[in-house]
Amino acid sequence: MACVDRLVLLTALATLADGAFAQAPPPAGFPGTPPEGPPATIRSFSAEPSTIGGGPDEFAMLRWEVSNAYSLAIDPDIGTVATRGAQRVSPAVTTTYTLTATGTGGATTRSVTITVPGTTPRVVARDAAAAREPTPIPRLPDGKPDLSGLYIAERTLRLVSDVTLVSGAESFRVETKEGDLGAGVSCLPPGVPAATMMPFPLQIVHTPDVLAIMYEAYHLFRIVPIGREHAEYLPPAYMGHSVAHWDGDTLVVDVRGFNDKTVIAGYRHTEDLVVFELYHRTAYETIEYEAYVSDSNVFAAPLRFAGTLTLHPEWEIGEYVCTENNQDYEALFKE
Amino acid sequence: MTWRLSLLAGAIATLPAQAHHSWARYDGDHVVTVTGTITAVEWTNPHVVMRFTTMDESGQPAEWTMEMDPPTLLDRYGLRHDTITVGMEVKITGVRARSGAPMMRAVMIELPDGTQQRVSSRV
Numbered sequence: 001m002a003c004v005d006r007l008v009l010l011t012a013l014a015t016l017a018d019g020a021f022a023q024a025p026p027p028a029g030f031p032g033t034p035p036e037g038p039p040a041t042i043r044s045f046s047a048e049p050s051t052i053g054g055g056p057d058e059f060a061m062l063r064w065e066v067s068n069a070y071s072l073a074i075d076p077d078i079g080t081v082a083t084r085g086a087q088r089v090s091p092a093v094t095t096t097y098t099l100t101a102t103g104t105g106g107a108t109t110r111s112v113t114i115t116v117p118g119t120t121p122r123v124v125a126r127d128a129a130a131a132r133e134p135t136p137i138p139r140l141p142d143g144k145p146d147l148s149g150l151y152i153a154e155r156t157l158r159l160v161s162d163v164t165l166v167s168g169a170e171s172f173r174v175e176t177k178e179g180d181l182g183a184g185v186s187c188l189p190p191g192v193p194a195a196t197m198m199p200f201p202l203q204i205v206h207t208p209d210v211l212a213i214m215y216e217a218y219h220l221f222r223i224v225p226i227g228r229e230h231a232e233y234l235p236p237a238y239m240g241h242s243v244a245h246w247d248g249d250t251l252v253v254d255v256r257g258f259n260d261k262t263v264i265a266g267y268r269h270t271e272d273l274v275v276f277e278l279y280h281r282t283a284y285e286t287i288e289y290e291a292y293v294s295d296s297n298v299f300a301a302p303l304r305f306a307g308t309l310t311l312h313p314e315w316e317i318g319e320y321v322c323t324e325n326n327q328d329y330e331a332l333f334k335e
Numbered sequence: 336m337t338w339r340l341s342l343l344a345g346a347i348a349t350l351p352a353q354a355h356h357s358w359a360r361y362d363g364d365h366v367v368t369v370t371g372t373i374t375a376v377e378w379t380n381p382h383v384v385m386r387f388t389t390m391d392e393s394g395q396p397a398e399w400t401m402e403m404d405p406p407t408l409l410d411r412y413g414l415r416h417d418t419i420t421v422g423m424e425v426k427i428t429g430v431r432a433r434s435g436a437p438m439m440r441a442v443m444i445e446l447p448d449g450t451q452q453r454v455s456s457r458v
Binding site: 036039068321 | 402413414436
């Protein structure tokens, strides 16, 4: 490993020890001052039937549909749910189910009661969500944290370091002119960590030997062997080539073998680009993520990106077809 | 004309690296809300497109186009593809093309039942 790579990695691990993940600045979003997003709205929440007999074969269906929620949960017993859905429930006693939708401006709730005649209504904690026992971090057979799950970084993942250039590297800056369609319109892979920074989720499937990352955006995927070294020759690639090893409970992914066709923090780079990604599952619901980006031909010091990948077990990776209306995107702007 | 300028002033941020379609084409300094009647919905990737008719400054009908987030994101925000239909009158909040083209990038739409629906990851 080259000296600069060791420096990058040591810096990264020192940062981990300092617990500096939470120091990322607030995310930027809208170009200009964003309007306030609409509040979470519960469009429907029902129980059918609303009265059941309470026997082992008796059940009712909860159905709901919500708009604009960042998170949704039904209590008691059910937990996190998707934006719309149905759930079969079989309470033995009269039970009130509460749907809590959290979005811009806070949470809104709605409740439905399933009556089981002749029973004493179940007492549900006033803040049932807070009363839920935290789910432990899952572990692989080798004892390491299991990173598997569907996550999204949303706008938490940001460049959190200064960009300092080596002498003469100013020419690598990409000038954005008014009217540019943006790099994404080409549908080419954006690289690492840019693929994780997009507002789309990613699915991680983790075994002791391999970390597979499947991105909804562009339907990209990375297969990351754990415990292996890079091959001697790495053909240039948009997403580079990845291998990983453990440092304690942090998975360190070493990505190199990039082509020079992507843009990082507004700068092109060379094929000497190296990225170290750090994945640290700090809770069942979160992975703290960092990426250290170095290219000694462009950057005088490694760039640091940091953010939180939040688990969304209620989601599925959806279909994403980049080229459909990008083929003639310009036509939308005809005067 | 039914444009209602919200006059939300602010500095234009550098184009985020994660943007797909560039926001540089839009006037991010001014968020507007317009009422229109939907004439077409194209449930397409990577951006859902809606055509609508509104009234211009002289009170004449004008054909406009707006783009929203991709279908997968709209679904997670709670917007179904069959919720917005041709003939429906909606209020659209977003930003206009800098070029003056009748084009906007929507961040929120208000449905006839009064429900405000997020349609962009930026809000």
